[in-house]
Amino acid sequence: MIKDKLIEKLLDLIKPIVEERNYELYHVEYVKECGENYLRIYIDSHNGINLDDCEKVSRAVSDMLDAVDPIEESYYLEVSSPGIDRILFSDAHLNRYLGSVISIKMAKLFNGKKIYEGILEDFNSEYITINFEGNSLNIPRKLIKVMNLKGEF
Template identity: 40%
Template sequence: MKKVTHIVEELVTPIVTHMGLELVDIEYVKEGKNWFLRVFIDSPTGIDIDQCGVVSEQLSEKLDEIDPIPHNYFLEVSSPGAERPLKKARDFERAVGKNVYVKTYEPIDGQKEFEGLLTAFDGQTVTVEVKVKTKKKTITIPYEKVASARLAVIFS
């Protein structure tokens, strides 16, 4: 049996593609007593609430047709926000030149968390320029060691 997120991806991809949008991520999680199906969409120019509404309505119709979820859940369609997750290689490629927050599976130079400017991504390594006190330091992280990453909003 396919996972709910895979089924939803198959249903929502044609909808967002037709609208000129990008599917960023899908989450299916239980929080407290409630289940949530969250679909994150975006475009190079951003998205608005009307686009989220259209995707939500069309996806809801498709989900009602095949009914892949056996219990009640809340469907949420939204932008990934300013601190969008970086999950795929193309996300890292687009984020070069932007501030990021990266967690690793194991320590690199004694640390597992890095925040700074993503200066390069070559498919094998993620290069982040971090500030250590008043100096800048370049950290090269093997891509397979990245546990999670997201864009970072840094206030200065």
């Protein structure tokens, strides 16, 4: 729960910085990978995100983090776009992409498969419902490892 409080505090600090620059704060995560800590900030815009956008937000957030110093341990700051095959982290993301094609990777086999791709039809606290091969399929959220939007070029 300490990590949840840190994320909550970081959201309160980072969101105004991102929005002042006319971007959307898509997601913030603080993770440990290969023994290193990463603060990842995903930003979005109707016009897309480029390297300059990420740099603007990174500089401003870095300055704020240096001044406020909310994270006690060392970490790397990364600012990026969520990308075309973006991870769907929240119910707000799911709601935004209702009717879109998503890919669901399971933590373990579900009905003999680990990956499902279909049109996102509905969701609730227990299930994600997709149209899979012409039928509605309720997938238990507790079995889902990650969900991604299937982007189109």
